[in-house]
Amino acid sequence: MADHVLTLKHFFEEARAGRLTGIRCGKCGELAIPPKEFCPTCQERNWAPVPLGGAGSITSFTVIRVAPRGRGAEAPYAVAVVRLDEGVSLLGRIVDIPFDSLRADLPVRFRPIVTGEQTAIGFGPA
Amino acid sequence: MRRVAVIGVGVTKFGKHDRTSAELFAEAAGDAIRDADVAPSAIQALYYGNVTGGEGEKQLHMGPLAATLLGIPTIPTTRFENACATSHAAFRHAVMEIGAGVSDIVMVGGAERVLNIPTDAATEYFAYCSDASWEQSVGLTFPGVFALIARAHMDKHGTTEEQMAHVAVKNHRHGVLNPKAQFRKEITVDMVLKSAYVADPLKLLDCCPFTDGGAAVVLAAEEVARKRPRSVWVLGTQAASDTMFMHEKRDLSRVMATERAAAAVYRQAGKTPADVDVVELHDCFTIAEIVATEGLGFFEPGLGGVAAEKGWTSLGGKIPVNPSGGLKAKGHPIGATGAGQIAEITTQLRGEAGPRQVEGARTGLTHTLGGNTATVLVSLFGRG
Ligand SMILES: [Zn+2]
Numbered sequence: 300m301a302d303h304v305l306t307l308k309h310f311f312e313e314a315r316a317g318r319l320t321g322i323r324c325g326k327c328g329e330l331a332i333p334p335k336e337f338c339p340t341c342q343e344r345n346w347a348p349v350p351l352g353g354a355g356s357i358t359s360f361t362v363i364r365v366a367p368r369g370r371g372a373e374a375p376y377a378v379a380v381v382r383l384d385e386g387v388s389l390l391g392r393i394v395d396i397p398f399d400s401l402r403a404d405l406p407v408r409f410r411p412i413v414t415g416e417q418t419a420i421g422f423g424p425a
Numbered sequence: 426m427r428r429v430a431v432i433g434v435g436v437t438k439f440g441k442h443d444r445t446s447a448e449l450f451a452e453a454a455g456d457a458i459r460d461a462d463v464a465p466s467a468i469q470a471l472y473y474g475n476v477t478g479g480e481g482e483k484q485l486h487m488g489p490l491a492a493t494l495l496g497i498p499t500i501p502t503t504r505f506e507n508a509c510a511t512s513h514a515a516f517r518h519a520v521m522e523i524g525a526g527v528s529d530i531v532m533v534g535g536a537e538r539v540l541n542i543p544t545d546a547a548t549e550y551f552a553y554c555s556d557a558s559w560e561q562s563v564g565l566t567f568p569g570v571f572a573l574i575a576r577a578h579m580d581k582h583g584t585t586e587e588q589m590a591h592v593a594v595k596n597h598r599h600g601v602l603n604p605k606a607q608f609r610k611e612i613t614v615d616m617v618l619k620s621a622y623v624a625d626p627l628k629l630l631d632c633c634p635f636t637d638g639g640a641a642v643v644l645a646a647e648e649v650a651r652k653r654p655r656s657v658w659v660l661g662t663q664a665a666s667d668t669m670f671m672h673e674k675r676d677l678s679r680v681m682a683t684e685r686a687a688a689a690v691y692r693q694a695g696k697t698p699a700d701v702d703v704v705e706l707h708d709c710f711t712i713a714e715i716v717a718t719e720g721l722g723f724f725e726p727g728l729g730g731v732a733a734e735k736g737w738t739s740l741g742g743k744i745p746v747n748p749s750g751g752l753k754a755k756g757h758p759i760g761a762t763g764a765g766q767i768a769e770i771t772t773q774l775r776g777e778a779g780p781r782q783v784e785g786a787r788t789g790l791t792h793t794l795g796g797n798t799a800t801v802l803v804s805l806f807g808r809g
Pocket of ligand 1: 328365
C-alpha cells in the first residue's frame, strides 16, 4: 500500500531509460499517470504499476515562441497533449516533427528528453 | 449565514508603477475605506492576495505588511495564493467570515508588481502556477496552456483566429472608456491577426499584458450595509477546481471548473444566466473569454466565438462582457484581478460607471480563473 512504487522520482527514472509506467486501480481498473493516492473513480487505494507502450496521437498542440527564462535558446518549440493508445494522456515536447505537419490525431511515440540530471516527456515521429 | 454586501471599492491605475505591491494595495484599500465611509479602525480583518511577491520582490508575509501600510497593523491578516484567481478566492473566504458572524467589516484585495522584472523572468514566475514536473519541465507557458485550449476549440467548433481577435478589439474599445485601464487605445482585427505569434494560434494581441496594480473592496454584514444606499449585495460566491494537470483535462475545449462554479453559484443565488446584466470575466487570452462565455451559460458551446464576432458581448449588446476593458485592456495584476473585477461590477450596479455604464444593470457576475484552469471562482451581485 504505502511503498509508493511509483513516486515522481521513480516515474522519471524509468522514463529516462525509455519506459513509461502508468498505474492501474486494483478495484475498478482505472488507468492513471502516477503519483496518485486514491482512485478518483472508485476512491480505492490499491494501485499497481503497468507499463505503457509509448505510442499515441496528438490531441492538441502549440508552438511556443516566447519562452520562460532559461529556455530562450530552445524557442520556438512545440508542445502537445498526447493521448496514449492505452487511454491516458501526457503533455510532452515534440521533437523531430516539422511544425507545419503537426495536427490533431497525428501518431507520435514517446521519447525521453534528457538534459543533465533532468528528464522530461518528449514525443517524436511514430 | 448572514447576508454580506460590498460597501466600498478602490482600484489603482493599472499599468507600470514604481511602488511596491504593498504600497499599491494600500492606495486601493485607502480609497475603498473612504468610499465605504468607515473608519480604518472599523476594519476587523484583511484577506490579502498576491502571487509573485516572493520571487519578484523577495517579499513574503504580505498580509501584515499591507495592514501596517494601511495604518491598522493589529488586525488579523491572511495572504492568499490561487494563481490568477487569488483575490477572488480571498473574497469568498471574507464573505464566509462575515456570513459566519465572526466579523462585521472585512477588507479584501490584492496587488501585484511584475513590470520591475524582465519579461522572461515574469513568464517563468507565472509558469510556476502550472505543474513543475509535467508542464514547466517541457517549457509550457501560460499562453501555451490557452493555445492548447484554443486549438481544441478550433478543431471541435470551427472557432477562428478572427473571432478570437474580435474579443481583443471589443475589450480595447471598452478600455478606452476606463480611466484606470492600462491600454486606452482601440485596435483592429487586422492588427491582432498581424501581431506576432506567442504560442500558436495565439498572437501578442490575443494576450493580456503584464501589469502592476492594486484593488480592494470593503465587505460588511447586513446590519451595517443596509444603512448605506450604495451597498451591493453578494448573491452568491462559489469556487471550483479541476485536475492540476493538462494531461488529465477531460475536454481541452472546455473549462470544467468554470462550469462547476457557475452551476453552484446560480443555484446558490436562485438565478440563471438570463438574469445577468453585466459580466466581468477572465479574458487572460481571447480564447479564455470565448470559453468562459460558454461555460457561464451565456452561449451554447461553440457559439462563444460567434458572439464576439457579432457584437453580442459588447457594451450595448445582448450581454455586455468586460465593460472595464477586461484583463486584455484594463490589465492583469494577477493578485489584484479578482478584487478589481468585483470593484467594477459594484460600480456598474451602483450606476456609477460613467461612459462604460451598462444601462439599468441590476445583476452582475464576476469570473476569475487561476493558472492552468485548475481554479475558478464565480460570484453574483445585485442591488436591493
Ligand atoms: Zn478505482
